[in-house]
Each structure stands twice: as C-alpha cells, then as structure tokens.
Amino acid sequence: MTSNPTWTLKRFPTGMPAPEDFSLEDRPAPVAGPGELLVRTLWLSVDPYMRARLSPAKNYAAGQQIGEVMQGGGVGEVVTSNSPLFRPGDIIQADDFGWQPYTTVAADTAMRLDPDAAPVQTSLGCLGMPGLSAYFALLNVGRPKAGETVLISAASGALGQIAGQIARIKGFNPVAIAGSDAKVEWCRSIGYQAGINHRTAGDLTAAIARACPDGVDVFLDNTAGPLHDAALLNLNTFGRIVVVGTVALADRFDQPDIGPRFLRRILVTRARIEGFLLNDFEAHYAEARRDLTAWYQQGLLEAREDVAEGIEAAPQAFIRMLKGENFGKQLVKL
Amino acid sequence: MTSNPTWTLKRFPTGMPAPEDFSLEDRPAPVAGPGELLVRTLWLSVDPYMRARLSPAKNYAAGQQIGEVMQGGGVGEVVTSNSPLFRPGDIIQADDFGWQPYTTVAADTAMRLDPDAAPVQTSLGCLGMPGLSAYFALLNVGRPKAGETVLISAASGALGQIAGQIARIKGFNPVAIAGSDAKVEWCRSIGYQAGINHRTAGDLTAAIARACPDGVDVFLDNTAGPLHDAALLNLNTFGRIVVVGTVALADRFDQPDIGPRFLRRILVTRARIEGFLLNDFEAHYAEARRDLTAWYQQGLLEAREDVAEGIEAAPQAFIRMLKGENFGKQLVKL
Structure with a gap:
C-alpha cells in the first residue's frame, strides 16, 4: 500500500x-x-x-x-x-x-x-480560477472604458498580475499596489503604468493620488482594509470598486472590521461598490479561456x-x- | 420699501x-x-x-x-x-x-x-425633487423586479413616501422603516406591505428579517448609520443598496462615521452599493414628471x-x- x-x-x-x-x-x-x-x-x-x-x-x-x-x-x-x-x-x-x-x-x-x-x-x-476571475471582475463588473485608470491591489498576485495585463492589452491604464519594491518593479515590467509599495508608501491616500493623477475609475480590490479606504478617497465620479477579495482581513477573519465608513463619499461620487464571485460567470468560461489562452500563446500574458x-x-x-x-x-x- | x-x-x-x-x-x-x-x-x-x-x-x-x-x-x-x-x-x-x-x-x-x-x-x-429622486433611485438604480422586496428608510418622508407608492404601483413589495408607530401605520395605509418603527424595534437586524421574510432585494437608503448595517445583513444575493441620503449622520456631519464594515458580506452576496444624485437623470425629468403627474391625478399617489x-x-x-x-x-x- x-x-x-x-x-x-x-x-x-x-x-x-x-x-x-x-x-x-x-x-x-x-x-x-x-x-x-x-x-x-x-x-x-x-x-x-x-x-x-x-x-x-x-x-x-x-x-x-x-x-x-x-x-x-x-x-x-x-x-x-x-x-x-x-x-x-x-x-x-x-x-x-x-x-x-x-x-x-x-x-x-x-x-x-x-x-x-x-x-x-x-x-x-493565468488560465484557471485566478485568470478567469481577473477577466470577469475587470471586464464584466468593473467595465473600464479606454484610457480609464484601473487600480489593482495585490497586483503581482495570481489574480492581480493577470488583471493588470488584461488592462494593458485592452488599452486601460493599470496601476499596481503591491507589498515590496521588487513586486512593484516587476508589475511595471508587465505593463502596469505606475506602482505603489503599500508597505513603505506612508500616506496611502496621497500615494494613490500621485500614482493616479487622473483619479481612479475602477478599483479591483483584492484586499479590503486600509487600501480600500485610500482607493475610495481617490475614486472618480461614477467610479467602480469590485470587491474581489479581502485578504487584508485574513488575520481577523471572524471579527467585525471596524473603521471609517464612506457612504457620503459613495453618494457624492455616485460610486458603485460590487461584490464578485467567479461562479456567477460559469456560462462564459469557455469564451474567457479562449481569450486568455490566445494571449498566453501570443506571449502577451506573463505568468x-x-x-x-x-x-x-x-x-x-x-x-x-x-x-x-x-x-x-x-x-x-x- | x-x-x-x-x-x-x-x-x-x-x-x-x-x-x-x-x-x-x-x-x-x-x-x-x-x-x-x-x-x-x-x-x-x-x-x-x-x-x-x-x-x-x-x-x-x-x-x-x-x-x-x-x-x-x-x-x-x-x-x-x-x-x-x-x-x-x-x-x-x-x-x-x-x-x-x-x-x-x-x-x-x-x-x-x-x-x-x-x-x-x-x-x-411628489412632483418635484423628492418625487423625481424616488422615481430614478428606485427604477433606474435599484431596478427591482416584480415581486422583489424593496426596503425604504425614512419611509414616510418626502422621498420615501413616493418611493413606497411607486413600488406598490409597479408590483414590488415595499417595506417601510420609519421613526414612529403613527408613521409606520400611515405607510401601511399608502401601500407599504410591512413596517418597522426603528426607535422601538430593538434589534434592527432581527426586525428587518421579520418584516422581510424573503430577504431584502433593494434597499433605498435615505439614512446611513445603523439602519444601513441592519439592512445589509438582510440583503439577498445580488441585492442592491441605493445610497440616496445620509440623514442619520446629520448630527456628526464633519466627522468620520466609524463602525463595522461589511466588504466580506458584499463579496459573498455579490451586492451592489451605488450612490445616487438626482442631477444625473436630468435628461429624463420630463418623462418622470409625466408619470408622477398622471399617478397623482389618478389618485394613486398620496402626498x-x-x-x-x-x-x-x-x-x-x-x-x-x-x-x-x-x-x-x-x-x-x-
């Protein structure tokens, strides 16, 4: 045996x-x-x-x-x-x-x-769950328009790295938030237009404002927590936040997350915050896999x-x- | 002079x-x-x-x-x-x-x-700013489907009373949150299917659960604060919250609103939270005024x-x- x-x-x-x-x-x-x-x-x-x-x-x-x-x-x-x-x-x-x-x-x-x-x-x-999640969260929920700024947290992670590259392929302006200078540098090498090391940035709201001079149109939020707050404070009118993950809460998972709430800002900017789960898009997996595989085989997606x-x-x-x-x-x- | x-x-x-x-x-x-x-x-x-x-x-x-x-x-x-x-x-x-x-x-x-x-x-x-806001916030942002439960805070107020009656006219299931038994009773008389007096309800989350046995599909939030939290905890999968007003924050307007944040719940339910300002719908005022005036003249809208x-x-x-x-x-x- x-x-x-x-x-x-x-x-x-x-x-x-x-x-x-x-x-x-x-x-x-x-x-x-x-x-x-x-x-x-x-x-x-x-x-x-x-x-x-x-x-x-x-x-x-x-x-x-x-x-x-x-x-x-x-x-x-x-x-x-x-x-x-x-x-x-x-x-x-x-x-x-x-x-x-x-x-x-x-x-x-x-x-x-x-x-x-x-x-x-x-x-x-890149061709599986994280890649498909990046594809649908960005294109079907965030729905950026050409030239819009797409801020992505955990930007070099499994999902973020694919989201950033899809944003580049589609003509959006992806900006990375990651946890080290090396990650930020690598994000730049795969097409992110700017990047923030959230561990050394100090005032995150100001750092995002510098990295996104035209504001944030779409925020793919893989983390929640203080990064979410800082992104929201930089969100443009009619901006969209896609709640893809909450990994910043992993160390206090079963406790309430207490902090500032921003309903007035959501009202004033007419922002949309929306939760994302991959399974809802099952009917479209085949189409997304075709796109992702083609990009991968053409050398457009680094993994x-x-x-x-x-x-x-x-x-x-x-x-x-x-x-x-x-x-x-x-x-x-x- | x-x-x-x-x-x-x-x-x-x-x-x-x-x-x-x-x-x-x-x-x-x-x-x-x-x-x-x-x-x-x-x-x-x-x-x-x-x-x-x-x-x-x-x-x-x-x-x-x-x-x-x-x-x-x-x-x-x-x-x-x-x-x-x-x-x-x-x-x-x-x-x-x-x-x-x-x-x-x-x-x-x-x-x-x-x-x-x-x-x-x-x-x-009813034929002006509050009525138009109720019309667009409900129909264009909340977008309920027939039979869905629409929870409305400040339900007897200028905006809420019209939203509740539009919901009734359109075949949704409106549920009122208001600040006195008399207001709740009046809300029932104009077509709300159930009502909650938030000043005496005790546990708001439980009270909403009782008043909305099928959960909440759309929440028109005129208040923010604890009512928002309690509504969110009763929100159905793919539920929508329209942030129309934040009057519960009027007494601490220039301070941050600190409290529990619910990004995980938004993720898990794939909820959508969206801010609303009337001006965005200016191109459609005439059409909305026609509907509201017709309903008013037919006796369908109490004001x-x-x-x-x-x-x-x-x-x-x-x-x-x-x-x-x-x-x-x-x-x-x-």
Missing part, C-alpha cells in the same frame, strides 16, 4: 492561520469509487478563498470540517479511472484535490489538460509563479500567500 | 444644526436684475441635501457662505419680470429661493406651474405634507426635518 502523507484540518484558525492548525497524517492512498478518478497529485493551488472555508461561520464556499482532508485546486495524472471520460495517464485539473500525493476526484468535476498548449500548472493560475516544493510545504505556502509573502501565483509542486 | 425678514447663515453648524446657527435680518426687498424675476415667496422647501451645503468641506452642492442668504427650493408668484419668459402673476418653482418673503430668481432656472394641475407646493414634493407657518419658522422646520420629527414632506408656508 502506497504511503500518502495527508494534511487535515486540526482546528479552526483564529485570525491568521498557523502551521499548528493543520495536521500531517500518513494515510493509505484512497480508492476511487464509482465515477471517480484516482489521481497522482502534481501541483496544488493555495488561494485566498480557502481562508473563508476554515471557519465555522456560514460562507459561500462549503466549509471545511475539523479532521477532514484539506481541499483545494490541483493538477494531477490519472492513475485509475472509473469513468469513460478519462484514461490513466491523462493530466487533469479539478477544484477538489486533497492536500495529499494521491487523491480521488469526481470525474465530472475534472477537466483534461493539453500539456502541449501551456504548462499544466497554468490551469491553476509568474512562486513554487513551494513537496506536500510538507502546503500549509506554509498557504499561510505565506495569506500574508502576502508570495511573489506571483503560489503553488505547491509535488 | 417692503420689509423683508431674511434668514442668513451665521456660522457653520457643528453636528446637528441649531437655531443659533441662523440669523434673521430685516433686509429691504431685493431688486430683480437683468434676466431675473422678483418673486413673492409662497412656499419654501427644506431638504436633507441642504445640510451638506452648510459646511466648509467640499461637497457636490455649492456651499453656503457665512452671512449669505439661506437658499433652498421654493414656490412663489412673480411680482416683476425682467424676462420675456414670465409675467407678473405667474406661479413658478425654482431651486434657489432665498429664505425671505421677497426673493429674486434667475428666470432661466424657474419653471412655470399650472395651479389647476396640482397644488403648487407638490412641485417641491403627505408637514407645514410650518411663516418665514420665522424656516430654521426650526429645517432642523426638525433633519431630526426626523417631521411627518411627511416638510414645507414652510408664507
């Missing part, structure tokens, strides 16, 4: 998750049931939405229970298939991989990948990855992503 | 305006300049937006300066006309009446009223007024409206 070191949830994190919230157990490799695939994990994805699942509070994603195998997106090779849709050797992507070297996946949730079209792990990044090695590294990779210590799409390579 | 007791701004209010912020001076009646009308004031309107003008802070409406004549909407009879558009005896409405018995109005900002079509003061209420008497009463009428002590559209009759 194959050894299968598996991460389970030991307890619900309070605030920022810690390594002690997870437990590594040597479990036997699972057996594929009817309609399932047994898959050898090649890549695991850690993403901000997973923080919300580690909570007893009601949320949009089904919660993760104590003692359960940690779940997340992954790419792997089919070992055994109980489905006519897949054969051993196929490379697939699915959203419900366990954090383990061998996992089972329901065949009807898996997507076959073509390793010749793009590196398979891009299905977890920077931050790769942790080995199943042991999964919780730490997740935590550093929540802390913004990753530089690019955070992956775990097995 | 005619006596003309005139209210001027004595100082900028801090928090809730007080009678001492205004000064009554006996000025001579003004003289109409080129293109102007001399008007005998019949009705003055006091409205929440005027609070924002009494501030040195930058705002959407041009500010009122210390020592200047207080300005607001009014209805009056033309005494002298320096414009071919109007004759003495015409009854007009304009947005820039002084708080004084005789005032001058630029002819190109005045609208002639037909006293046979509707009582002339309705041009300050409740709260009338203070005499020019001396103007500041007090303004203050009681900001405090929510009015019951219906607050007017001053001269």
Whole structure:
C-alpha cells in the first residue's frame, strides 16, 4: 500500500492561520469509487478563498470540517479511472484535490489538460480560477472604458498580475499596489503604468493620488482594509470598486472590521461598490479561456509563479500567500 | 420699501444644526436684475441635501457662505419680470429661493406651474425633487423586479413616501422603516406591505428579517448609520443598496462615521452599493414628471405634507426635518 502523507484540518484558525492548525497524517492512498478518478497529485493551488472555508461561520464556499482532508485546486495524472471520460495517464485539473500525493476526484468535476498548449500548472493560475476571475471582475463588473485608470491591489498576485495585463492589452491604464519594491518593479515590467509599495508608501491616500493623477475609475480590490479606504478617497465620479477579495482581513477573519465608513463619499461620487464571485460567470468560461489562452500563446500574458516544493510545504505556502509573502501565483509542486 | 425678514447663515453648524446657527435680518426687498424675476415667496422647501451645503468641506452642492442668504427650493408668484419668459402673476418653482418673503430668481432656472394641475407646493414634493429622486433611485438604480422586496428608510418622508407608492404601483413589495408607530401605520395605509418603527424595534437586524421574510432585494437608503448595517445583513444575493441620503449622520456631519464594515458580506452576496444624485437623470425629468403627474391625478399617489407657518419658522422646520420629527414632506408656508 502506497504511503500518502495527508494534511487535515486540526482546528479552526483564529485570525491568521498557523502551521499548528493543520495536521500531517500518513494515510493509505484512497480508492476511487464509482465515477471517480484516482489521481497522482502534481501541483496544488493555495488561494485566498480557502481562508473563508476554515471557519465555522456560514460562507459561500462549503466549509471545511475539523479532521477532514484539506481541499483545494490541483493538477494531477490519472492513475485509475472509473469513468469513460478519462484514461490513466491523462493530466487533469479539478477544484477538489486533497492536500495529499494521491487523491480521488469526481470525474465530472475534472477537466483534461493539453500539456502541449501551456504548462499544466497554468490551469491553476493565468488560465484557471485566478485568470478567469481577473477577466470577469475587470471586464464584466468593473467595465473600464479606454484610457480609464484601473487600480489593482495585490497586483503581482495570481489574480492581480493577470488583471493588470488584461488592462494593458485592452488599452486601460493599470496601476499596481503591491507589498515590496521588487513586486512593484516587476508589475511595471508587465505593463502596469505606475506602482505603489503599500508597505513603505506612508500616506496611502496621497500615494494613490500621485500614482493616479487622473483619479481612479475602477478599483479591483483584492484586499479590503486600509487600501480600500485610500482607493475610495481617490475614486472618480461614477467610479467602480469590485470587491474581489479581502485578504487584508485574513488575520481577523471572524471579527467585525471596524473603521471609517464612506457612504457620503459613495453618494457624492455616485460610486458603485460590487461584490464578485467567479461562479456567477460559469456560462462564459469557455469564451474567457479562449481569450486568455490566445494571449498566453501570443506571449502577451506573463505568468509568474512562486513554487513551494513537496506536500510538507502546503500549509506554509498557504499561510505565506495569506500574508502576502508570495511573489506571483503560489503553488505547491509535488 | 417692503420689509423683508431674511434668514442668513451665521456660522457653520457643528453636528446637528441649531437655531443659533441662523440669523434673521430685516433686509429691504431685493431688486430683480437683468434676466431675473422678483418673486413673492409662497412656499419654501427644506431638504436633507441642504445640510451638506452648510459646511466648509467640499461637497457636490455649492456651499453656503457665512452671512449669505439661506437658499433652498421654493414656490412663489412673480411680482416683476425682467424676462420675456414670465409675467407678473405667474406661479413658478425654482431651486434657489432665498429664505425671505421677497426673493429674486434667475428666470432661466424657474419653471412655470399650472395651479389647476396640482397644488403648487407638490412641485417641491411628489412632483418635484423628492418625487423625481424616488422615481430614478428606485427604477433606474435599484431596478427591482416584480415581486422583489424593496426596503425604504425614512419611509414616510418626502422621498420615501413616493418611493413606497411607486413600488406598490409597479408590483414590488415595499417595506417601510420609519421613526414612529403613527408613521409606520400611515405607510401601511399608502401601500407599504410591512413596517418597522426603528426607535422601538430593538434589534434592527432581527426586525428587518421579520418584516422581510424573503430577504431584502433593494434597499433605498435615505439614512446611513445603523439602519444601513441592519439592512445589509438582510440583503439577498445580488441585492442592491441605493445610497440616496445620509440623514442619520446629520448630527456628526464633519466627522468620520466609524463602525463595522461589511466588504466580506458584499463579496459573498455579490451586492451592489451605488450612490445616487438626482442631477444625473436630468435628461429624463420630463418623462418622470409625466408619470408622477398622471399617478397623482389618478389618485394613486398620496402626498403627505408637514407645514410650518411663516418665514420665522424656516430654521426650526429645517432642523426638525433633519431630526426626523417631521411627518411627511416638510414645507414652510408664507
């Protein structure tokens, strides 16, 4: 029987998750049931939405229970298939991989990948959930017009880096907010027109005003918190804020976020603040994937990855992503 | 020379305006300049937006300066006309009446009223700014669908009462939030399906949940503050909040409003929060006025007024409206 070191949830994190919230157990490799695939994990994805699942509070994603195998997106090779849709050797992507070297996946949730079209792990990044989120949040919710300024927080992250490049491709004016000078510099190299290191900027409202001399028309907010406030204070009349993520709240997840509220400013600017979840756009995934794949193959989309090695590294990779210590799409390579 | 007791701004209010912020001076009646009308004031309107003008802070409406004549909407009879558009005896409405018995109005900002079509003061209420605001905020920004629940704060006020009745006419499900049992009862009588007295309800979130068993699809927010929070916590997926006014903040107008922020809830529900200003819909006023006038003449729109008497009463009428002590559209009759 194959050894299968598996991460389970030991307890619900309070605030920022810690390594002690997870437990590594040597479990036997699972057996594929009817309609399932047994898959050898090649890549695991850690993403901000997973923080919300580690909570007893009601949320949009089904919660993760104590003692359960940690779940997340992954790419792997089919070992055994109980489905006519897949054969051993196929490379697939699915959203419900366990954090383990061998996992089972329901065949009807898996997507076959073509390793010749793009590196398979891009299905977890620029051609997958973060890329699709960037595409729809920017184009379908933010709806910038040509020449408008699009401010993006977590700008070098999995979603931000794609949003910034789509904004460049489409003729908008993307401006980056990121957590280090190196990230800001890289953002400039992929087409962001200006950038702010929020850790050293001092007065964020003034820093955004300098980086966005024509104001902010669309703000893709991956963070919430003080960056949201500072962006709102620079928002143009009829500006739009797309609430894509709240990773700045990861360390106080189950507490209310107390701070200044800006309803008068929203009124005066006739701003629109709108929440975004990718699933709402499922009917248009194929079209977005076509665009993203074409841009990638034409060399228009750079996809920077931050790769942790080995199943042991999964919780730490997740935590550093929540802390913004990753530089690019955070992956775990097995 | 005619006596003309005139209210001027004595100082900028801090928090809730007080009678001492205004000064009554006996000025001579003004003289109409080129293109102007001399008007005998019949009705003055006091409205929440005027609070924002009494501030040195930058705002959407041009500010009122210390020592200047207080300005607001009014209805009056033309005494002298320096414009071919109007004759003495015409009854007009304009947005820039002084708080004084005789005032001058630029002819190109005045609208002639037909006293046979509707009582002339309705041009300050259901057929004027509050009515138009209710119409566009509800139908063009909130955009409810048939059967959806529309929650309205300050529900018996100038704007709220019209919004609730439009919602009833259009087949939505309007629910009132108001500040007394009598107001709630009257709201029910004009077509609101349920009502909440926010001063006695206790837990507002629970009270809204009881009054809106199917959740809230559209919230017309005239108040901000705790009512906004409680409504947001009852908002359905894809719910919409239209920020029409922030009168609950009138007593701490120039301070930040500190409290819980709900970006995660906005994300999870994919809610939309959008600011509203009437002026943006100017191109469609004629169409809205046609609808509102037709409904009024068919007896479908009740227009409740709260009338203070005499020019001396103007500041007090303004203050009681900001405090929510009015019951219906607050007017001053001269």
